[in-house]
Amino acid sequence: MTEHTLTVAGVAVDTRHWIGGERVASAETFTDVSPIDGSVLGEISRGTAAEADLAVAAAKAAFPAWAATSRAERARILHAVADGVEKRIEDLAIVETTDNGALLRSHRRGVMPRVAHNFRFFADWLLKLDHEDFETRGHTNHVSWDPAGPSVLITPWNAPLMLSTWKVAPALAAGNTVVRKPAEWTPLTASLLADIAAEAGLPAGVLNIVQGYGSEIGDALTSHPDVRRISFTGSVPTAQRITQSAAANLTPLSLELGGKSPLLVFADADLDLAVDLAVEQYDNAGQVCLAATRVLVEETVAEEFTRRFAEKAAAVVQGDPRDEATDIGPNIHERQLEKIDGFVRRAVEAGARAVVGGHRGEGRYYAPTLLTDVAQDSEIVQEEVFGPVLTLQTFTTEDEAVQLANDTRFGLAATLATGDRDRAARVTQRLVAGTVWVNCFFVRDLQAPFGGSRHSGVGREGGTWSFDFYCDLKNTVTAPKGWKDHG
Incomplete structure (x- = not known):
């Protein structure tokens, strides 16, 4: 073990950021504590605006190549990530339970298998994403989903890995690069996902993980002019701050917020x-x-x-x-x-x-x-x-x-x-x-739209709705004449 590694039930977790395919340490740290018994799990690299800039720059640099990668190849890599998750279900389950206090049996049997499913679902949905061409006065309309660019994904602590992959998987499938900031109370499985993605062959800079407090690194991410999409799950007050931060750049937002159902x-x-x-x-x-x-x-x-x-x-x-x-x-x-x-x-x-x-x-x-x-x-x-x-x-x-x-x-x-x-x-x-x-509860299919009305959110996740958000939709209209025969 090194000074940048902690161990949870025998599982080694790197405490540094993952930026541009490399581990990056910060000068300052924050303490991660288990809610089970209040024990200190370790000291986590505490990012600031400097790490935010570094991560967005890495995502921006990696974007052209990843966006140009074929749908089939992107889907293959996402399936490889899912394979990696399945190989490490036990590790992910015990680490997440220790970090956020949710049931270990649920993590083993439901949550972590669902993480793998999330990657597989969006990989497969990508391959069938299509809109039938249609005619307008003899002209052909063709709808396409173009990758939007670097995406900032800010994820919650109540189901850290599973909820994050509802965002990470479609963003990557769409051809976007990602900067993910996990909640500071539950950072550990985000670090493990970085390892799994790298082992699966995800190119450097396509997925970046930065840790820290919203006031120190979150604001720098959401106000960054090179960010093209922001997705957030959390509280209404935080969403209001993010919205204000993103307004200067008119960065599109997806917000899944609170409920009183x-x-x-x-x-x-x-x-x-x-x-x-x-x-x-x-x-x-x-x-x-x-x-x-x-x-x-x-x-x-x-x-x-x-x-x-x-x-x-x-x-x-x-x-x-x-x-x-x-x-x-x-x-x-x-x-x-x-x-x-x-x-x-x-x-x-x-x-x-x-x-x-x-x-x-x-x-x-x-x-x-x-x-x-x-x-x-x-x-x-x-x-x-x-x-x-x-x-x-x-x-x-x-x-x-x-x-x-x-x-x-x-x-x-x-x-x-x-x-x-x-x-x-x-x-x-x-x-x-x-x-x-x-007469049921919490039955969710990723084909269905998910999101809230009023103060419960903006936008929808799931199926084509996710790709509609993470992409720039383009309609190309082609005339029936004007072509030269190069026979």
């Missing part, structure tokens, strides 16, 4: 299914932007729903995420834990009642919580908590349910539990949300 439970629903869906919102300690944290239940079944929910929630096992028996791990950071606890304390002081939980546990664990007696205009109902905290409100009519569901500034997702197909059709049509699940 509703779960509507009608009296005709399968109540056991509805309870299961509600308890599922505690997944990843509630650190899921899509989580349906506002449970809206028809008044006639609210008492029975609450009783069953409390029984089901009591069986949820909270503990070390490396333990197979654990259902919920820790929250990411002491700062986040204090934020969650503050939301709950203020809600209780305002008259809310904690039917389940409502308090901190030991370390960085917060008890799964359900609050009732909350007002629609209260902070706990209107603002994203990003922790294992749900609210429960009742409604008496379909119109009231829809009104409550839509009455926030967000519009990321919604979940609906009903046994009536006609009602499902009526209600889903009226909900303001980028994704609506009916």
Whole structure:
């Protein structure tokens, strides 16, 4: 091991940036801490504007050759990256669990295999990306997707590698070069991905990884005049700063932001299914932007729903995420834990009642919580908590349910539990949300558009929508005459 390497459960991770195909150290570092037990994992190179400039320059230099690389060759390399991910699923799983506290069993069985799938999906989609030519008064129109250029991708800490590859994979497939900045609380699997990509044959400078704080390196990246695309997943306040930073260069943005999604439970629903869906919102300690944290239940079944929910929630096992028996791990950071606890304390002081939980546990664990007696205009109902905290409100009519569901500034997702197909059709049509699940939750196909309405985001990811963002779409119109015969 070297001074720039740390070890997590036997897995070596380089703590330096990855720029232009080389490891680059910074003069300063920041400390990476595991949320599981508060142990220090290591010191990570802390980038500044200097590293931002270096990474963008590397991406700019590598762009012409990568953009000119054939679709087939780009797809081949992305499949090789997926092969590399699959070979290192165990390494990636244990490192990410240690770094962000999510369940090891989920990383092994679902998340890391999905990372590989993300690369394969966009590699394959690239090869079939096409728009049929069409005629205009005898002229031929041909639509093409041209690589846009260096892209800055700023990714979150709640599912660091998987969420980042929803961006990295289509950006690379499109022919763009990438500068990725992982969240400073979870930098480690980004470094491992750089190793995997290099081993897969991705040319130097096509993928660059820079680490650090948003205020020190993020602003330099998002305001850089050589950046052609910016994609960000995170909070609304950070997105507002990024938008201002990118405005001077009119850099196109894709923003996947917060949510305050509703779960509507009608009296005709399968109540056991509805309870299961509600308890599922505690997944990843509630650190899921899509989580349906506002449970809206028809008044006639609210008492029975609450009783069953409390029984089901009591069986949820909270503990070390490396333990197979654990259902919920820790929250990411002491700062986040204090934020969650503050939301709950203020809600209780305002008259809310904690039917389940409502308090901190030991370390960085917060008890799964359900609050009732909350007002629609209260902070706990209107603002994203990003922790294992749900609210429960009742409604008496379909119109009231829809009104409550839509009455926030967000519009990321919604979940609906009903046994009536006609009602499902009526209600889903009226909900303001980028994704609506009916009698299910978190089923996502990369062919589908993903994103939010209102303050939940700008743009859509997935399938052709991703390529529409990462490319400059061009229409070429060709006349039927004017050609010389060179026979």
